[in-house]
Amino acid sequence: MTSAHRTSYGAEGAPYALRSPASALRRARSAPLFFLLPAAVLFALFFALPIGYAVWLSLHKIEVKGLGLGAGARSEVWAGLENYAGALTDSEFLGGALRVLGYGAIVIPVMLGLALLLALMLDSEKVRLASFTRLAIFLPYAVPGVVAALLWGFLYLPDVSPFFFVLDKLGLPQPDLLDGGGLYAALSNIAVWGGTGFNMIVIYTSLRAIPAEVHEAAKLDGATPLQIALRIKIPMVAPSLVLTFFFSIIATLQVFSEPTTLKPLTNSVSTTWSPLMKVYQDAFGKGDIHTAAAGAVIIAVATLVLSFGFLRAAGSRSRQGEAR
């Protein structure tokens, strides 16, 4: 039977069939290495190497000999932690860090609170227009941050905005959304608008994964929809809430395109409004790549510390909850 089986392959199948089982095993062993080769090469070139280079740059500086003219007058020398000390005592960098922390303290709770609320509404019984509203709320995900900032930027300009038109007709005071405290609200709104729908979908899909029997049982026990939401649904989707929080921290601390886009519309967004904008300014405005690299490393470390710190805090709280 086996020989008949083999010959039936014909010319094309023969090379495979003639190989010994040992060589087939060897091929199966080496195959994943070949398959992972493109990813490994790209990772080395576009992730590992740039990170290593950034760390190296951050530990070096340019030393100028004499007037800095001629070959060899400018050389890269070891700087130790000098660039880090410089960045951490730079008032612009620290000011940017504080601004972004304030911005994040508004964006993350509002965006995720809204996302959770809307996901619970989508998941409630007898709701109408669910698929239309779900798509509409998800739509801003398809709008680039630059375009979102541009659209809202125009809606914040008193001359063209419908809000200001309404406020004017009603004789109400008109806030300045592009200056002072209003600017935080304006920038936060852009991020909330852009991010709520995506997070809502993530939470909603994990709400739908809760077995129906769970709420049915609670309903038979006389629980109201509000009680079901608070006591059953929210605790059961806690893992996806933790993850949306985690990714929101990473995205928020690196805000760049929205304030950069609003900059042409107002004088109150400086070129160093966020720490990332300061890094860009250092690298390309001043041409000081060593300070820029130190700034980039600090932002990366701060992001990872904050986001993983949050994950750990969330993890230990849920373990305590289980212990109780």
Added chain:
Amino acid sequence: MSSPAVVKAAPVAGSTPGALQGPRSRRRIALVPTLALLLGAVYCLLPVAWVVIAATKSGSELFSTFTFLPGTGLADNLSGLSAYRDGVYWRWMGNSALYAGLGALLSTAVSAISGYALAVYRFRGRETVFNILLTGVLMPPVILAVPQYLLLARIDLADTYWSVLLPLVLSPYGVYLSRIYAAAAVPGDVVEAGRVDGAGEWRIFTRIALPMMVPGLVTVFLFQFVAVWNNFLLPYIMLSDDEKFPITLGLFTLLEQGSNTPALYTLVITGALLAVLPLIALFLVVQRFWSLDLLSGAVKS
């Protein structure tokens, strides 16, 4: 036979629906959730509605007429935009389509092959490889983009199409999704059966596994397409020649110039509208193929 009739009559008789806890009360609309969702939808659609209407206005109408009143300048705005610097706007659109289309295609191919390898084969160091790739998701783009620029500048690749395409080909999130999808969609028996039949590993992947992974790969492609189309930081850092700009960067430079000359506002607004249309159209067309369960499955674990 009589009991169903009695049950049917019950809702007519019991005119207080709140008191009825039967299946019949499901017909009622849950008012609060529906209204909340509608409010959310209005909030999300408002800027889009505004830009659609504002794009129809001429420069003078923009500042003089009520914002939600359509204007008469759409045709002029479109031809003005097309004429702006010999049609550079359409060049930006084409560049974005190239970056997002080709970038997402390459990225999906790398994700598919890596995700498949990580899902199907058991080898030493597999989890280490996977975890190292995943740290890429957590790396803030800033720590990557500036040194990527400096490194590419050394080999004269900065300010080229490659400088925007190549850094985005490896998408750790794409590899992650592909691995999860391959593990769920490609049964080990099928791979084993392919081997018994004498097929090589590459042939098993391309002929058997890849077709099974297509629905998941569509999702990976769309995610990556949106990520590249919406990207601003990388082209902003890499490119200086505006002939190579994607639409996000092009619109930004247009706005920068327009802030001093309100005459350019109408061009910026029309340009913004046209820039979001392709993605919105893509979403409406492909939303049935867009596997959001995969997204949540990925996020959960």
